[in-house]
Amino acid sequence: MSYRMIVDTNRCVGCHACSVACKQEFQAPLGHFRQMTIYRDVGSFPQVKREFLPISCRHCEHPDCMVACKNQAIHKVDGTVQVDESRCNGCGDCISACSIGAVYVNPYTQKAEKCTLCLHRLKVGLQPACVSTCVADAISIITDNAPIPSNAVGIKNRASDTPRSRHIGVSQAMLDKLQEGKPFDPHLYEIDQWGGV
Amino acid sequence: MERREFIKKFAATVAAMQLGDVISLIPNAVAAEVPTAALSRLRLADSIADVLRVPSVCLNCSNVCGMNVLVKDGQILGVEGSKTDPNPQGKLCAKAHGGVSAVNYPERIVYPLKRVGERGSGLWQRITMEEAYEMIAERIKPAIAAGHPERVVFHGGRNKIGDIVGRFMNAVGSPVVLNHRALCSANKRAANLTSIGDKDWETVDAERCRYFLNFGSNFLEAHQGGFPLMRRYVKAKAAGAKMVTFDVRLSNTAGRSDEWHAPFPASEGAVALAMAHVIVNENRYDAEFVNAWMNVSLAEIKTFLAPYTPKFAEEASGIAASDIARIAREFATAAPACVAFTNRGTQGHQNGFNNERAVVLLNALVGSVGAEGGYAYGGSQSIKGSNFPEPAPIPPKPKFSTDLEDPKQYPLSNHWAKMKVSELVFDKLLKGEHQVDVYLSYTIAAPQNWPEGPQVTVAALKDEQKIKFHACSDVVYSEMAHYADLILPDATYFERYTIDARNAYELQPYMVLRQPAVEPPFDCENFADSLINIAKRLGPDIAKYFDFDSYAEFVAYRLNSLPKRDGLNGFDYMKKHGAWVWEKPKNYRPFAKTLSAEQLLGTTVENGVIYQEVKGKKQAIGVMQNGVAKRGFQTPSRKFELHSPYVEQMAQQLGIKDDGWPHFAFPESMTQRKPHQLVLTTFKWNVHTQGRTAPQKYLTEIVHDNPAWINRQTAKRLGVKSGDFVEVTSYRPVSDYQVHNPSEVVGKIKVKVVVTEGIHPDVIAISNSMGMNYGGRIAEGRNGKAAELPAFAQAEDADMVNHIWWDKRRGGAGNGFNPNSLIPINPSPLVGNQSWNDTICDVVKV
Missing domain, CATH: 2.40.40.20 (Barwin-like endoglucanases)
Structure with missing residues (x-):
């Protein structure tokens, strides 16, 4: 079995249900995010639109975080990238290696955490927390060799990235908000970070 | 002993208080320290395979979406969408998930607290629930004995225990039940009531709609009923529907629309009337609906709309006349699978009532009122006492009203539905227009949410002459609780029963049950139960109406009036499944339904309107159409009322210039x-x-x-x-x-x-x-x-x-x-x- 996430940002309504469901599932500490939905305003008054990007670990085919980990704490399972907490020493090398900032070290446990694609849910026949709550059906999981929508592409912040997840409708300007080597920044939620001006 | 010696050195948590302890609950500057403790609570991620699923209903906003509460070892770990509630279709928003943290919030109020020191000083003493009930009862009794039950006032927001609150206040004999509706949706509701006679508001048949003409509704974020509407809009959008939004601000809804137009504030009515002008003058209207179902003639409509040209609307709104005309044509072309709808952007103005009516008119002109994919309405389940009987004896309603809950200056607020004008309440209290001996507040953060709240509301709440006693039930130490004399520790919506329902977006009636997933902790208690406990202490004349042990028993009685399903009585069925759906055809064009011979028994017809005698009063129940008796709209004329004789008459009585037509004028x-x-x-x-x-x-x-x-x-x-x-x-x-x-x-x-x-x-x-x-x-x-x-x-x-x-x-x-x-x-x-x-x-x- 192999899993792949498809995110259609054209369907997304920016409601943050995915992000809060994820936080509730894992109790990620305040300021730390496995998943965020970020905003960007495009255009000049009165021709303005708002874009949304739900973003989490892309579960790369050849993950840079896995290569960077000196303790072999990161491994691939069923097309997903997982952290083995028993091997993690919280050094943060994986954070520096990720081109979008999908990993953080939990300040309480000193272990690296990131999106697991809710493998624990998939294994019992449930959808991931973000997928199951999404009112817009913007996030979905496909398995094995199910066809990928033709307009879905892997988000790359570095030419060598090998994302397995696929996104539809993400602009380059939105991608530019993601920072290489730093965990997702909570300040991206501040309204003055929505861009546009 | 000096007061400060009573105060704990640091902000203490309420749960650790001993009886008689005094605590300060106002913010102080405790130095932050590096955290040492890891979270010890269970995580949903570790427990998902063996959680208990309790069907219930969210109440973190007004959408009241069905949900399963996920429980393990007596702890709520999360929520998931419920598949049995037809409205949210198994989905939930961020607020539904975020609400879980209210249950274990460290600053939650968990004991009844009595004020010590001045009102608003933030000093409290822990007492028992028994003492709290007595305290409130001893304040209510003298008001009743003095012949002034209206000095007992209830003020609640969206709390869903209206059944027991109404019973309590009726038993006390006070009509003064205040709310927040006029701060929210009164103009929208009044516009629908005037035009089509529906007591709620439209239920857009969104999944089948092809053109959404949105005036000031932010339903992708906050509209009442927005979540089920959004769920169906997303599907319509994927199938090619278009949305045009008029809003002064780029809300998420505006930002995701195919077109966003930012009109000058309060000009929406001008834009809508200009669109109506285009539709009528270019013969794009639905002649069948206009001729059969409107209470005015086409010629009268044309005369009314004549001044409201696209050019006129351009001057008022700043939106190009060509865009206004183009959108009107697109809208009419999509008819009847199109809808023009509104919310606070359009109604929250002095001219909001007519802005709203102008938008509703667009639906009438193109025949989308009640249509598949259009401006549908009705078809929801009312949960009032006549449908789900309450245990007898039932206290009678007071036979008088006061200007506090029924201000005569605003006759449309209470004519059809008790909407009240609650933004006036604190100003009226400060002016001494109404004496309050007992003020019971619940789920209403008035100092925070009221216009002039930080000044006028706070001044009234602090004044011990204007409000002699204030008891507040709340989950946290809120803006309202701060100005109370007694705080009752409420149960969260995860810990209490309530019967609920709202606009049925499948246009089939349904209802849901909110039930406890866990017991309320410490002394926390559903305020409905607190009211029952207080009523039992108000003497036999009142206690006789509360001959049941708990609110759960009261709810069970009401639900057991349902027929048995799957071998279960109503209450047990609802506890197991969470929702009840009545399998009926979708409620399209209810006005066009033919009345049966049985419905026509004993009726009379005057000027085409069919009347029935109910309790000695003549009530319109239908209208003749080409010799056939039809249900019509629930307006006095049983037609869509573009011109409202009632509005004209009320305006005349008050000396307000208004001829009953929804003219446009800026505030x-x-x-x-x-x-x-x-x-x-x-x-x-x-x-x-x-x-x-x-x-x-x-x-x-x-x-x-x-x-x-x-x-x-x-x-x-x-x-x-x-x-x-x-x-x-x-x-x-x-x-x-x-x-x-x-x-x-x-x-x-x-x-x-x-x-x-x-x-x-x-x-x-x-x-x-x-x-x-x-x-x-x-x-x-x-x-x-x-x-x-x-x-x-x-x-x-x-x-x-x-x-x-x-x-x-x-x-x-x-x-x-x-x-x-x-x-x-x-x-x-x-x-x-x-x-x-x-x-x-x-x-x-x-």
Whole structure:
């Protein structure tokens, strides 16, 4: 079995249900995010639109975080990238290696955490927390060799990235908000970070 | 002993209080410390395979979506969408998930607290529930004995226990049950009532709709009924539907529309009437509907619309006449699978009632009223006592009213439905117009949410002569609880029963049951149960109406009037499945239904209207159409009323200039605005519900700050950039409620700005829901330890000790601003809806 996430940002309504469901599932500490939905305003008054990007670990085919980990704490399972907490020493090398900032070290446990694609849910026949709550059906999981929508592409912040997840409708300007080597920044939620001006 | 010696050295958690302990609950500056404790609570991720699923209903906003509460070892670990509630279709929003944190919030009120010291000083003493019931009963009894039951006042927000509150107040004999509707949707409801006679509001048949013409509704974030509407809109959109949004601000809804137009505030009615003008003059109207179902002729409609040309609307709104005409044509072409609808952007003005009626008219002209894919309405389940009988004996309703809950100056507020005009309440109390001996407040954060709340509401609440005794039931130490004399520890919506239902977006009636997933902790108690316990102490004449042990028993009695299903009685069925759906055809074009011979028994016909005698009163029940008896609309004429004789008559009685047609005119304050002045508008976020959600950490983490939105051009003129501060000075309206000098200042605040392309250049927007003074560390945006004493659930939440990253003292953005000190109490004529979006301001750089 192999899993792949498809995110259609054209369907997304920016409601943050995915992000809060994820936080509730894992109790990620305040300021730390496995998943965020970020905003960007495009255009000049009165021709303005708002874009949304739900973003989490892309579960790369050849993950840079896995290569960077000196303790072999990161491994691939069923097309997903997982952290083995028993091997993690919280050094943060994986954070520096990720081109979008999908990993953080939990300040309480000193272990690296990131999106697991809710493998624990998939294994019992449930959808991931973000997928199951999404009112817009913007996030979905496909398995094995199910066809990928033709307009879905892997988000790359570095030419060598090998994302397995696929996104539809993400602009380059939105991608530019993601920072290489730093965990997702909570300040991206501040309204003055929505861009546009 | 000096008072301060009573106060604990640090902010103590309420749960650790001993009887008689005194505690200070107002914010103090406890030094933040490095967290040492890891979270010890269970995580949903570790438990998903073996959680208990309790079917219930969310109440973190007004959408009341069915959900399963996920429980393990007596702890609520999360929620998931319920497949049995037809409205949300198994989905939930951010607020539903975020609400879980309310249950174990360390600053939750868990014991009844009696005020010591002055009102509003924040000093409290723990008492027993028994003492609390007695205290309230002993205050109510003298008011009744003195022949002044109206001095007992209930004031509640969206609490869903109206059945027991109504019973309690009727038993006491007081008609003064106050609410918040006029601060919300009264103009919209009054417009629907005037036009089509429906008591709720439209239920857009969104999944089948092909053209959404949206005037000022932000249903992707905050519209009442927005979540089920959004669910179906997304499907329609994927199937090629178009949405055009008119809003002064780029809400998420506007930002995701195919077209966003930013009209000048309060001009929506002009735009809608101009669209009607185009539809009629280009013969794009539905002749069948117009001829058969409108209470005026085509010629009269043409005469009425003649002045409202696209050019007229362009001058009023700033939207190009060509765009207005084009959108009107597109809308009419999509008919009947099209809808023109509204919300606070359109109704929150002095001219909001007519703005709303102008938009509703568009649906009538193209025949989308009640149509598949159109402006559907009705078909929902009413949960009132006549449908789900309450245990006898039932107390009679008081036979009088007062101007507090039924202000005669606003006849449309209470004519069809008891909407009240609650923005006036505190002003009336301060003016001594109504004596309050007992004020029972519940789920209403008035100091935070009311216009002039920080001034007028607080002044009234603090005045021990105007409000002699105030008991507040709440989950957290809220803005309202702070000004109480007695705080009752409420159960969260995860811990209580309530029968619920709302607009049925499948157009088939349904109802849902909210039930406890866990027991309320410590002394916490559903306020419905507290009311029952108080009533039992009010003497036999009142206690006889409360001959049941609990609210659960009362709810069970009501639900057991349902027929058995799957071998279960109503209450047990609802506890197991959470929802009840009546399998009926979708409620399309209910007005066109033919009345049966049985329905026509004993009826008379006058001028085509079919009347029936009910309790000696003549009631219209239908209308003759080509010799056939039809149900028609629930208006006096049984037709769609574009011209309202009732409105005309009421206006005449009050000396208001209004001929009963939904003419367009700007509020006078707008016409007298100086060019450099801005119009203040407020709005709601997708992760917050006014005063209710600020203590919920995963929601407030996303939105905790609310700088004022101003357009880039405006910012350039003012010489400010994002992050700078401006001083906003607001002025009284120049017409209606207490006519004022236009230079009379309402309020002044210094507020941070955010410069954006997403707002009209003449508008400044400051959201509600922010700038809390109370509510605990998350709401107040301050890190710190709940020191010395063991916390609720035996664990401090380490997140709140050191991870509130928006804490201002750590360089964070802070917890925002409350705009309500700027916004005058400003009811719209006839209806009394608060004109939230009419405030004229001067804005200068600080």
